[in-house]
Amino acid sequence: MVIYGVKDYQEMSRKAAGIISAQVILKPNSVLGLATGSTPVGAYQLLVDAYKKGDLDFSKVTSVNLDEYKGLSGEHDQSYRYFMNANLFNHVNIRKECTFVPNGLEEDGAKECARYDQLIESLGGVDLQLLGIGGNGHIGFNEPAGIFTKGTHMVTLTQETREANARFFSSIDEVPTHAYTMGVGNIMSARKVLLLASGSNKAQAIYDTIFGPIDPKVPASILQLHGDVTIIADKAAMALVQDKL
Ligand code: F6R
Numbered sequence: 001m002v003i004y005g006v007k008d009y010q011e012m013s014r015k016a017a018g019i020i021s022a023q024v025i026l027k028p029n030s031v032l033g034l035a036t037g038s039t040p041v042g043a044y045q046l047l048v049d050a051y052k053k054g055d056l057d058f059s060k061v062t063s064v065n066l067d068e069y070k071g072l073s074g075e076h077d078q079s080y081r082y083f084m085n086a087n088l089f090n091h092v093n094i095r096k097e098c099t100f101v102p103n104g105l106e107e108d109g110a111k112e113c114a115r116y117d118q119l120i121e122s123l124g125g126v127d128l129q130l131l132g133i134g135g136n137g138h139i140g141f142n143e144p145a146g147i148f149t150k151g152t153h154m155v156t157l158t159q160e161t162r163e164a165n166a167r168f169f170s171s172i173d174e175v176p177t178h179a180y181t182m183g184v185g186n187i188m189s190a191r192k193v194l195l196l197a198s199g200s201n202k203a204q205a206i207y208d209t210i211f212g213p214i215d216p217k218v219p220a221s222i223l224q225l226h227g228d229v230t231i232i233a234d235k236a237a238m239a240l241v242q243d244k245l
Contacts, residue, residue, distance in 0.1 A: 001210065001223070002230045003245060005238040009198045012232050013042030016130070016196050019230065020047060021056055023128045023192070029060040033129035033187075034088075035140075036065070036080045039196045040130060041087055048091040058094035062123055066131070066140040067181035068102040070109070070154060078168050079104055102152065102180035109154035112180055116152040120186060129190035133197050136160055137205040137218035141181035144217045150185030154178055184222055193229045195220070197237040206233050207240040 006012050020043065023030050034040070050056040065080055074081035081101040089099050100119060106112035120126065131139050138144065141155045156178055157165075166172040187193065197206050209220040210231070216222075223229045235242075 003210065003241075004230070004232045005242060005245070006232060006234055008234050009042055012196055012198055012234050013046055015232050016040070016043040016194060017046035017050065019194055020128065020130065021050055024056060024058065024061060027127060028057065029062070030127045031123050031125065032061060032063045033126040033182075033190055034063050034065050034084065035130050035132050036067075036083045036087075037132045039132035039198055043130075043196070044088040048088065051092040056092070058092045061094050062098040063089075063094065063100065064120055064123065064126060064182075065099075065101040066129075066187075067179055068104040069176040070104050070178040070180055071176045072104045074101070074104075104176075104180065106180075109180070113152040113154065116180070116182070117186070120152075120182075120189075126186075126190035128192045128194060129187055131187070131193060131195040131220075133195060133202055133205050133209065133220050134161060135164065135201045135205055137208055137220045139184070139187060139195075139220045139223075141179045142184050142187075142219040144219065146216060148185070148216045148219070148222055149183040151183045152180060152186060153183055154180055184216075184219055188222060188226055191228065193223060193226055195223065195229065195231045197231070197233040199234070200236040200239060202233070202237040203239045206231070206237050210241055211244065 068080045072079040143158050162175045166175050169175050208218040212221050214221045
């Protein structure tokens with residue numbers, strides 16, 4: 001693991017945007033695995049700025065997102081498809097037909113999960129997978145569990161995750177109860193992984209990810225077994241590991 005401790009959210013975003021830009025410049029037809037949530041917003045903004053300055057070209061890039069709420073259409077302003085359009089895709093020259101997010105409206109979970117796994121395989125896998133991390137160590141919507149789940153699957157969201165995400169909805173009752181997510185196996189198959197963390201509520205998860213046992217109770221801990229992981233975490237998120245590195 002390469003671990004960068006940085007000052008704050010801005011610096012985390014700058015470093016992350018630099019790594020993603022380098023990936024796209026070195027391999028213009030990269031397959032980017034993308035994440036939603038508050039963590040990557042700053043990096044996406046900087047990628048948009050770089051594109052507007054003429055420094056970055058997304059015309060050959062393909063993207064696959066980690067997850068999507070079940071039951072929300074892409075037009076719902078809290079769907080992850082909507083988030084990606086609003087924060088990145090609408091502002092750069094990526095071809096929309098080359099951007100993929102699980103279909104939250106597909107009722108048949110088994111069908112949607114198999115389709116998404118086949119899609120990732122048909123793209124030749126993910127070159128760079130961007131990740132945020134939950135306060136409980138989740139990656140994508142892979143919540144703490146008894147086993148690591150390999151492929152795309154449907155999850156029941158924990159109360160903790162629904163509460164954490166309730167800030168984006170008018171009430172917790174509106175937060176969907178289920179989601180589709182890439183599995184830990186999909187994430188581990190990416191050629192490179194870039195995990196970002198900001199804020200003191202991520203400190204324990206970052207500690208457990210780096211130093212804890214590899215345990216599905218902290219899904220991100222499996223990243224210790226990946227050969228090419230970069231973690232960029234700000235001071236608050238690094239609080240428990242700073243002295244140990
Ligand atoms: C989002 C995702 C989640 C988030 C995580 C952190 O696509 O997969 O695992 O990365 O919940 O969320 P934020 O960034 O809002 O703290």
